[in-house]
Structure formats: structure tokens, C-alpha cells
Amino acid sequence: MLPSEPSHIEVGVVDFWKSCGSVVLWQQDEPKQLSETLIREKLQTNKQLICTALNYQAIEFAFEGEYSHWLGIQIGKRKNGIYKTDINSLIGFAIELFGFESVAA
Numbered sequence: 001m002l003p004s005e006p007s008h009i010e011v012g013v014v015d016f017w018k019s020c021g022s023v024v025l026w027q028q029d030e031p032k033q034l035s036e037t038l039i040r041e042k043l044q045t046n047k048q049l050i051c052t053a054l055n056y057q058a059i060e061f062a063f064e065g066e067y068s069h070w071l072g073i074q075i076g077k078r079k080n081g082i083y084k085t086d087i088n089s090l091i092g093f094a095i096e097l098f099g100f101e102s103v104a105a
Contacts, residue, residue: 005032005098006061006071011085013048014055014072020048022060026094033103034091049085052076056083059090061098071097 005028012022023042026034043049049057056076063069075090076083094100 007064008062009094010060010062011043011049011057011075011090012060013052013076013083014058014074016048016054020052020054021046023049025059025090026100032098032100034094034100035103036087036091037104039087039090043085051082051084053082057085059093 007028008024009026010022010024013020023046025039025042026032048054056074056078058072059075061071061073063071073093075086075093077086091100091102095102
């Protein structure tokens, strides 16, 4: 069973999490809000998190505790061999699974 709130949320490329790197979008001490503008700004620091031929991008909900664990969900959509991050799906999963709010920024 998952805890009620993740310790952080990040985006990475599946099977290339370490070699491509990831970006933390939210941490537990922050308000449970995500904005498309802020997500785009953070993803700009690593272009492969926006668009890549390597593999699909995933949003990862990380949980820390006695048994640390992660929940990764595909948010990259493939077209012509290229995976592009679907930011609306990313925000939608955070809202539906953990009660986040989408805000304008």
C-alpha cells in the first residue's frame, strides 16, 4: 500500500535514469501544486526529458520510509521513433493519484 503522500516527484527516461539524469519537480515540504510553466522550465535543464529517441519518459513518485519504493508511470508518447513528454498527463497523474492542484504560473 502506498503512503498518502510521496516524498518527491521527478521525471526521467526509463532505463536511462542515471545516464540521462532526472529532474525533481516537487518535494514534500512544498505546496501540492504543479504548474505547466514551472514544469517546462525545470525540464528545459535536460532536453532528453522533453524529447528523446532513447526510451519513454516517466514520472516517478518516490516514497521514503522503512521500505523506500517508487511508482513510475509512462508520460512519454512515441511518434516517428521519438518520445515526447506529455505534460498534461504528468499533471493529471499527480492530481488523480495524490490530490495535487494544477495552478497557473
